[in-house]
Amino acid sequence: MKTSLLVLVALLCAPLLSAQDQPAGDWKSASSNQAGHEYPKINAERRVMFRVEAPDAKSVNVSFHDTPPFTKGKDGAWYGTTAPLDEGFHYYTIKIDGGEMPDPNSRMYFGALRWGSAVEVPAHDEDFYALKNVPHGQLREIYFHSPSTNAEGHAFVYTPPGYDQHPEQRYPVLYLQHGWGENEYGWGQQGHTTEIMDNLIAAGKTQPFLVVMTYGMTNDTRFGHMQDFKIEPFETVLVKELIPYVDTQFRTLADQPHRAMAGLSMGGFETKTITLKHLETFSAIGLFSGGSIRPADITDLNAFKAKNKVVFISFGSREVEGGKTRRGDDPKADTAALQAAGINAHYYVSENTAHEWLSWRRDLQEFAPMLFKE
Amino acid sequence: MKTSLLVLVALLCAPLLSAQDQPAGDWKSASSNQAGHEYPKINAERRVMFRVEAPDAKSVNVSFHDTPPFTKGKDGAWYGTTAPLDEGFHYYTIKIDGGEMPDPNSRMYFGALRWGSAVEVPAHDEDFYALKNVPHGQLREIYFHSPSTNAEGHAFVYTPPGYDQHPEQRYPVLYLQHGWGENEYGWGQQGHTTEIMDNLIAAGKTQPFLVVMTYGMTNDTRFGHMQDFKIEPFETVLVKELIPYVDTQFRTLADQPHRAMAGLSMGGFETKTITLKHLETFSAIGLFSGGSIRPADITDLNAFKAKNKVVFISFGSREVEGGKTRRGDDPKADTAALQAAGINAHYYVSENTAHEWLSWRRDLQEFAPMLFKE
Numbered sequence: 001m002k003t004s005l006l007v008l009v010a011l012l013c014a015p016l017l018s019a020q021d022q023p024a025g026d027w028k029s030a031s032s033n034q035a036g037h038e039y040p041k042i043n044a045e046r047r048v049m050f051r052v053e054a055p056d057a058k059s060v061n062v063s064f065h066d067t068p069p070f071t072k073g074k075d076g077a078w079y080g081t082t083a084p085l086d087e088g089f090h091y092y093t094i095k096i097d098g099g100e101m102p103d104p105n106s107r108m109y110f111g112a113l114r115w116g117s118a119v120e121v122p123a124h125d126e127d128f129y130a131l132k133n134v135p136h137g138q139l140r141e142i143y144f145h146s147p148s149t150n151a152e153g154h155a156f157v158y159t160p161p162g163y164d165q166h167p168e169q170r171y172p173v174l175y176l177q178h179g180w181g182e183n184e185y186g187w188g189q190q191g192h193t194t195e196i197m198d199n200l201i202a203a204g205k206t207q208p209f210l211v212v213m214t215y216g217m218t219n220d221t222r223f224g225h226m227q228d229f230k231i232e233p234f235e236t237v238l239v240k241e242l243i244p245y246v247d248t249q250f251r252t253l254a255d256q257p258h259r260a261m262a263g264l265s266m267g268g269f270e271t272k273t274i275t276l277k278h279l280e281t282f283s284a285i286g287l288f289s290g291g292s293i294r295p296a297d298i299t300d301l302n303a304f305k306a307k308n309k310v311v312f313i314s315f316g317s318r319e320v321e322g323g324k325t326r327r328g329d330d331p332k333a334d335t336a337a338l339q340a341a342g343i344n345a346h347y348y349v350s351e352n353t354a355h356e357w358l359s360w361r362r363d364l365q366e367f368a369p370m371l372f373k374e
Numbered sequence: 375m376k377t378s379l380l381v382l383v384a385l386l387c388a389p390l391l392s393a394q395d396q397p398a399g400d401w402k403s404a405s406s407n408q409a410g411h412e413y414p415k416i417n418a419e420r421r422v423m424f425r426v427e428a429p430d431a432k433s434v435n436v437s438f439h440d441t442p443p444f445t446k447g448k449d450g451a452w453y454g455t456t457a458p459l460d461e462g463f464h465y466y467t468i469k470i471d472g473g474e475m476p477d478p479n480s481r482m483y484f485g486a487l488r489w490g491s492a493v494e495v496p497a498h499d500e501d502f503y504a505l506k507n508v509p510h511g512q513l514r515e516i517y518f519h520s521p522s523t524n525a526e527g528h529a530f531v532y533t534p535p536g537y538d539q540h541p542e543q544r545y546p547v548l549y550l551q552h553g554w555g556e557n558e559y560g561w562g563q564q565g566h567t568t569e570i571m572d573n574l575i576a577a578g579k580t581q582p583f584l585v586v587m588t589y590g591m592t593n594d595t596r597f598g599h600m601q602d603f604k605i606e607p608f609e610t611v612l613v614k615e616l617i618p619y620v621d622t623q624f625r626t627l628a629d630q631p632h633r634a635m636a637g638l639s640m641g642g643f644e645t646k647t648i649t650l651k652h653l654e655t656f657s658a659i660g661l662f663s664g665g666s667i668r669p670a671d672i673t674d675l676n677a678f679k680a681k682n683k684v685v686f687i688s689f690g691s692r693e694v695e696g697g698k699t700r701r702g703d704d705p706k707a708d709t710a711a712l713q714a715a716g717i718n719a720h721y722y723v724s725e726n727t728a729h730e731w732l733s734w735r736r737d738l739q740e741f742a743p744m745l746f747k748e
Contacts, residue, residue, distance in 0.1 A: 034489055035593070054473025056432055094475070099428025101468075101475040108482035108489045115408055115482045131517065131526050138531075139515040141568070145507050152505050157512075164623060167541040194515070219409070249538060 030106075032089070032120040037105040045084045046121050050103065052078040054096050061095045062103075086318070087123035088358030089190050091116065109190050113181045113219060118190065129192035129361050134202035135161035139188050144245040148236045154215060155242060156188045157250065160201055160208035170251045172209040172258035172372040175238065175282075176364075177216045177267030179290075180226070184215040190357045196364050206368040209258075212246055214238070218266045226266070231273045239278060256307065260371050262286025264360045272297070279303060284310040284371050288363040289319060289355050292331035295341045305342055311335075312367045314348040316359035346370065404480075406463070406494040411479040419458045420495050424477065426452040428470050435469045436477075460692070461497035462732030463564050465490065483564050487555045487593060492564065503566035503735050508576035509535035513568050518619040522610045528589060529616060530562045531624065534575055534582035544625045546583040546632035546746040549612065549656075550738075551590045551641030553664075554600070558589040564731045570738050580742040583632075586620055588612070592640045600640070605647045613652060630681065634745050636660025638734045646671070653677060658684040658745055662737040663693060663729050666705035669715045679716050685709075686741045688722040690733035720744065 027041035027049060039051035052060050052070065060070040060078040070080035091111045093100040102108060106117030137160045146153040160171065176193070178186040187193045193211055200206040217234040247254040261282045263271040268290010275282045276297060285308065287293070292313045298304045313331050324330050331347060338345035348366050350359040401415035401423060413425035426434050426444065434444040434452040444454035465485045467474040476482060480491030511534045520527040534545065550567070552560040561567045567585055574580040591608040621628040635656045637645040642664010649656045650671060659682065661667070666687045672678045687709050689699065698704050705721060712719035722740050724733040 036487075052473065054471050054475075056471035057473060058430055058432075058471070093478075096470050096473060096475070097428050097430035097432070099426065099431060099470060100478065101428075101470070102478055102482075104467075104474065104476055104488060104490065108476075113410075114478060116478065133519050133526060136517040136526070141513040141515075141562075143505065143510040143568075152507060152510070164625070188515075194517075251538070 028122075030119050031122070032107055032109075032118055033105055034107055039105050040103070040119050042119070042121055046087065047081050047084055048119055048121065049079065049081045050094070051105070052080075052094055052096070052103070054078060057096050059095075059097060063093045063095065063100070064090070085119075085121050086353055086356070086358075087121050088353050088356050089118055089120050090356060091118045093117065110183045110185050111181055111190070123358055125362075128199060128365050129195045130199070131195050132199060132202075134198050136198050137161050137163065137194060137201075139194050142245075142249070144242055146237055146241050148233065148241065153237060153242060155184055156213045157246065158188075158193055158197055158211040158213075159250070160210070161198065162208070163251075167251070170253045172207065172260070173246060173250075173252050174209055174211045174284075174368075174371065175243075175259070175261045176211050176213050177261075177263030177270055178213070178218075179263070179265030179267050180218045183219070184213050186357075187211070187213045191364070192361055193364065196361060197368065200365065200368055207372045209368075209372055210246070210250060210252065212242070214242055216263070216267050216270055218270070229266075231270065234270060235274050235277070238274065239281060243281070256280055257283050257309070258372060260284035260286070260310075262288060262312070262363075262367060263290055264288040264363070265290050265355065279307045283308060284312075286310075286312040286363065286367045287314065288360045288367075289315050292329060292334040293338060293345075294334045295337050301341060309344060309373075310367075310370045311338055311343055311345040312348065312363075312370060313345065314350065314359070314363045314366070316350045316353035316355060318352070318354035319359075320349060402496075404493050405496070406481055406483075406492055407479055408481055413479050414477070414493050416493070416495055420461065421455050421458055422493055422495065423453065423455045424468070425479070426454075426468055426470070426477070428452060431470050433469075433471060437467045437469065437474070438464070459493075459495050460727055460730070460732075461495050462727050462730050463492055463494050464730060465492045467491065484557045484559050485555055485564070497732055499736075502573060502739050503569045504573070505569050506573060506576075508572050510572050511535050511537065511568060511575075513562050516623070518616055520611055520615050522607065522615060527611060527616060529558055530587045531620065532562075532567055532571055532585040532587075533624070534571065534584070536582070537625075541625070544627045546581065546634070547620060547624075547626050548583055548585045548658075548742075548745065549617075549633070549635045550585050550587050551635075551637030551644055552587070552592075553637070553639030553641050554592045557593070558587050560731075561585070561587045565738070566735055567738065570735060571742065574739065574742055581746045583742075583746055584620070584624060584626065586616070588616055590637070590641055590644055592644070603640075603643075605644065608644060609648050609651070612648065613655060617655070630654055631657050631683070632746060634658035634660070634684075636662060636686070636737075636741060637664055638662040638737070639664050639729065653681045657682060658686075660684075660686040660737065660741045661688065662734045662741075663689050666703060666708040667712060667719075668708045669711050675715060683718060683747075684741075684744045685712055685717055685719040686722065686737075686744060687719065688724065688733070688737045688740070690724045690727035690729060692726070692728035693733075694723060 026043045030040045041049045064082040066083040070078040073079045094103045103117035108115045109118045140157045143152040259282050261271045261275050268287035275285045313335050335345045335347035350362045353359040400417045404414045415423045438456040440457040444452040447453045468477045477491035482489045483492045514531045517526040635645045635649050642661035649659045687705050709719045709721035724736045727733040
């Protein structure tokens, strides 16, 4: 009885407490924080609380919409709390007196065209991309000479557990692209490719395969328009330079049945364009929040059906509310049309996520087990 | 004649021009900048000019000493220029109204206990750590289960060019440690280990070997004193967990003659302590701005001489002005004493550098060719 009364009083008073006065137990440091940093913190409502030290600033805020201006706490630091956010990974900047700065409490991620801060709001299903005591693959940073760009190209290659112990074994390869404003670090860092693949393989849910992640040259459109993007320079790097390099440097199964391509957002556009042009190179296609494929997109349907094993089309649920994308496309209907045409097409919607990395981690988790089945 | 006059007028007027008015040709964007960012810029005097957008700020500066307060340029942004800096790699923060923030123009590096900004001042000998069109090794991110810390340990492993193409070949290993306030990313990022090793191997100046870089647990002294640091937890991870893991997962020559250890600053202290205790494990020792070894440090001189192949002791010249360290040690004399005792000891001074990464890159460049000679 006494306890119930205390609980009632606490519940009634809760809205009157400012965020930084709330019980510590309700707020947990974000996993995206720098080691040892308490803030940003997240509560059960998925509100994020920030702390910024800038004693002489006139105004402090964060780039999340609907966040009231920060206020100064008793310790002289500025505090502010967002409205509830979606589960998943969100880029942000701290605004100090009109300047947009990375939050010194956050680890740094490349997105929105810059290395800067982001916050990981815990997801109910975060276990699938958690680092666990399972056999681990390796994420390898490689450079490859690229005559077409007159530079040393940069990529990351995931090799599955046991790759070095089985020199007689050869592996299929997935080429996996980031989106516009991002780069080749994205899938290995915020994408958690290593953890997702290690966990899937440990659970026996997928064939082991290599994942190759390189820069999609998407950001060169920075000062132009997206529609001005030309696929040929990246297509040349990927098909003529990187794939031959990987097939030389790694023990790949270097043929069409054992090569897939997927990408998120603009990387999905790249995937669609390149795979439809290079049926002889890729046997599986994944578009993660990156458009869809209609039967009309396919020049020779019979050739496609003979060569393609999987088409995977997906969006975050917030991107297809009412079933349609903002551009008015209906990817579910497109997928059904592919299926009706005899193609092994799949449609997947990530629940309660938008155009961000939790959608794309789930896409990889769904797509990987469909690949390279005998 | 007319030209000479113009040059004379330009020379006379130069000191009157503010930094951002100086000819663009004299200022070059730093290689440590984020892609496409013009600032920070560096001139021939090795002054660094910063640009910060914070329209409503009262004061802006940078953490380099002797930098006058930033002033607002015609475009509303803040500009400031440092005094001439040493060649090499320097961490910094931008100060806005009393807050210390990462510079959004800089790539992010881990040092001084945080992911934050740094500037690379070009060195006259920068070619040895430049990325070139030579055969490339790989930098592999690995996780290893660590029972003693009840965690998945994190490390990077450099494998030399051709490692995957020669499955019959086995390789020696250098264990290479970062300093206090840094972590396992340092040697691969700002240390340029991959480029230094690739270039040395391409020039035939060193044996190919693996380089393993893990977290030295040095930052756990953050809230204590350096002298409270206990070596045993890291010694256990390194000797009992990581080395056996590497010897299982990679094609190493898993014996004392083919295993070396080196470290910078506090990593040098770790190297000295661990190698002197584990003569049966390591045959070569490198201390980079990390103390020295005297004959008196060695318990059994004959056993040491029988087992050790190389001792390498080094400092940046700014650290040993007048020949002595700030603590009053004389590492050159210590090295001479080791030599007199019959030990293959080497002393190296990096010219015109202090306690920073240009010293340590040069140390790796000098040390690597001494290792694993037949």
